[in-house]
Amino acid sequence: MSASMLMAAVLASPDTGGGGVNVAKMMAIILGAIFINNFVLSRFLGICPFLGVSKQLDSAVGMGAAVIFVMTLATLGSWLVYHLLLVPMELTYLRTIAFILIIASLVQLVEMILQKFSPALYSALGIYLPLITTNCAILGMAVLNIDERYGLGESLVHAVSAGIGFTLALVLMAGIRERLETADVPPALRGLPITFIIAGAMSLAFFGFAGLGG
Amino acid sequence: MRLWGEFAKGIYKENPVFKQALGMCPFLAVTTSVENALGMGAASTFVVVCSNFLVSVLRKLIPRKVRIPCYIVIIATFVTLVDMVMNAYAPQLHRSLGIFIPLIVVNCMILGRAEGFANKNTVIKSLADGFGMGVGFTLAMILIASFREILGNGTWLAVNVLGERFHNQPVLIAILAPGAFIIMGFILGTFNILERRKAGR
Numbered sequence: 001m002s003a004s005m006l007m008a009a010v011l012a013s014p015d016t017g018g019g020g021v022n023v024a025k026m027m028a029i030i031l032g033a034i035f036i037n038n039f040v041l042s043r044f045l046g047i048c049p050f051l052g053v054s055k056q057l058d059s060a061v062g063m064g065a066a067v068i069f070v071m072t073l074a075t076l077g078s079w080l081v082y083h084l085l086l087v088p089m090e091l092t093y094l095r096t097i098a099f100i101l102i103i104a105s106l107v108q109l110v111e112m113i114l115q116k117f118s119p120a121l122y123s124a125l126g127i128y129l130p131l132i133t134t135n136c137a138i139l140g141m142a143v144l145n146i147d148e149r150y151g152l153g154e155s156l157v158h159a160v161s162a163g164i165g166f167t168l169a170l171v172l173m174a175g176i177r178e179r180l181e182t183a184d185v186p187p188a189l190r191g192l193p194i195t196f197i198i199a200g201a202m203s204l205a206f207f208g209f210a211g212l213g214g
Numbered sequence: 215m216r217l218w219g220e221f222a223k224g225i226y227k228e229n230p231v232f233k234q235a236l237g238m239c240p241f242l243a244v245t246t247s248v249e250n251a252l253g254m255g256a257a258s259t260f261v262v263v264c265s266n267f268l269v270s271v272l273r274k275l276i277p278r279k280v281r282i283p284c285y286i287v288i289i290a291t292f293v294t295l296v297d298m299v300m301n302a303y304a305p306q307l308h309r310s311l312g313i314f315i316p317l318i319v320v321n322c323m324i325l326g327r328a329e330g331f332a333n334k335n336t337v338i339k340s341l342a343d344g345f346g347m348g349v350g351f352t353l354a355m356i357l358i359a360s361f362r363e364i365l366g367n368g369t370w371l372a373v374n375v376l377g378e379r380f381h382n383q384p385v386l387i388a389i390l391a392p393g394a395f396i397i398m399g400f401i402l403g404t405f406n407i408l409e410r411r412k413a414g415r
Binding site for chain 2: 190
């Protein structure tokens with residue numbers, strides 16, 4: 001794949017077509033992904049890590065960072081493969097298979113690189129990386145970007161904001177659950193049930209942001 | 215008789231949603247109506263049965279080290295099939311399930327059955343297991359979708375059950391995102407009480 005073809009494809013994407021980035025649209029994407037259509041609380045993507053890794057604040061922050069990182073890389077990879085490989089070859093029906101392979105190999109690659117060059121970061125994020133392959137937020141992001149016809153710039157902004165939104169929900173939940181340890185919860189609701197009910201209350205609170213997008 | 219056991223365990227004893235907390239994302243996202251729950255259930259059942267079959271047929275051929283990528287490719291192939299068939303024959307359903315059709319690939323229930331059952335059991339047993347898990351997943355979705363559709367729209371499978379007045383002013387939150395979480399919390403709580411009663415006896 002030559003550099004000129006890459007440039008051509010990126011320039012042909014809608015967000016750079018008008019010369020310069022559409023700020024209003026970018027803001028709408030950012031606010032939308034963090035608050036209004038929060039991946040966890042409104043789109044129901046990434047519920048498994050949301051329930052599994054929200055017991056402690058430290059691990060919630062680690063997981064959030066790992067998701068932002070992989071989500072951005074996966075978006076870059078899947079966007080380029082879709083628009084430079086699958087569309088020209090008329091193989092768009094293979095997108096599900098292509099995307100999941102990109103995500104799985106990317107996670108492996110990131111894991112290996114981190115292990116070799118940044119052992120400190122690896123020991124912080126390492127255990128969350130394998131979990132991310134089956135995190136539906138990552139694949140969901142790749143598919144959403146295609147369905148929404150986002151250009152490369154918009155896709156990347158969308159990915160980073162959605163990652164931040166995911167981290168926000170995860171950290172809020174972890175904070176509440178740490179306090180819940182000492183709370184007097186009815187025996188039948190202890191554990192998972194009360195977590196769901198709290199997630200419902202948080203989701204309700206995030207509904208308040210719905211007017212923000214205009 | 216043994217086969218029946220492999221099938222039946224997925225329905226209650228090892229129900230993927232209520233007992234193993236797997237496949238939560240589609241479970242919460244598409245259960246705004248019983249019709250969507252049935253569509254998603256049928257699609258997921260097809261994929262889990264087929265992937266269990268193929269994984270079990272190939273279980274002696276797939277090298278242990280690369281087994282997970284192999285399973286993912288097998289699952290993604292069947293998901294693509296479902297995606298195309300549904301788009302062609304049930305476009306309405308395809309639209310309302312949206313991105314959750316391609317996301318069947320990352321439904322941990324399906325990979326979990328490939329890794330936890332099909333790669334060490336015979337083909338017939340794996341078929342029964344996959345079918346049981348699929349039916350258990352579908353029944354679980356129908357359960358929560360019934361609560362959500364009746365409360366949130368006053369209907370069940372698009373049939374008006376609570377009268378015209380309720381239909382015009384339903385408990386709208388039940389079909390919105392917060393309702394899914396809250397109703398799921400109470401369903402799990404009810405299961406906890408039932409389990410406790412059974413253990414206490």
